[in-house]
Amino acid sequence: MAIERTLSIIKPDAVAKNVIGQIYSRFEGAGLKIVASRMMHLSRAEAEGFYAVHAARPFFKDLVEFMISGPVVVQALEGENAILKHRDLMGATNPKEAAAGTIRADFADSIDANAVHGSDSAENAAIEIAYFFPASQVFSR
Ligand code: RTP
Ligand code: MG
Numbered sequence: 001m002a003i004e005r006t007l008s009i010i011k012p013d014a015v016a017k018n019v020i021g022q023i024y025s026r027f028e029g030a031g032l033k034i035v036a037s038r039m040m041h042l043s044r045a046e047a048e049g050f051y052a053v054h055a056a057r058p059f060f061k062d063l064v065e066f067m068i069s070g071p072v073v074v075q076a077l078e079g080e081n082a083i084l085k086h087r088d089l090m091g092a093t094n095p096k097e098a099a100a101g102t103i104r105a106d107f108a109d110s111i112d113a114n115a116v117h118g119s120d121s122a123e124n125a126a127i128e129i130a131y132f133f134p135a136s137q138v139f140s141r
Pocket of ligand 2: 118120
């Protein structure tokens with residue numbers, strides 16, 4: 001199995017719920033290493049740029065408003081099959097459809113306030129990691 005990296009964001013709702021550590025524990029428990037990490041409050045331009053792929057979608061405006069509503073924690077995770085492993089830990093986009101024991105089932109309130117983001121492909125993971133971290137701030141092990 002290939003060692004991959006993925007970009008993960010703990011969204012404003014989960015930061016406000018004080019569950020950063022619990023979410024980090026799930027990553028570590030699944031064998032994902034945190035190889036870069038930063039807490040930040042996204043500007044509107046940063047959020048719009050990050051979600052540019054969704055710019056034409058009806059939920060784009062609400063998504064951007066939500067993502068700038070409070071601080072987030074952004075991390076790069078590294079490990080075997082990291083992209084899919086991380087998405088399995090997150091659960092379905094809509095927490096009502098998320099499997100029991102997933103981050104979204106346990107911590108998310110709605111499809112908008114859904115606790116976490118995770119890259120959906122190797123190509124997007126590379127783009128998204130570079131969006132937040134210069135190579136010198138990713139500490140591969
Ligand atoms: P994410 O990108 O945040 O990891 O989530 P995802 O892949 O599961 O979902 P995606 O389709 O990429 O959508 C990005 C975020 O937009 C919000 N969304 N709202 N109201 C809606 O129908 C709707 N659909 C998506 C969610 O917050 C989702 O995480
Ligand atoms: Mg997505």
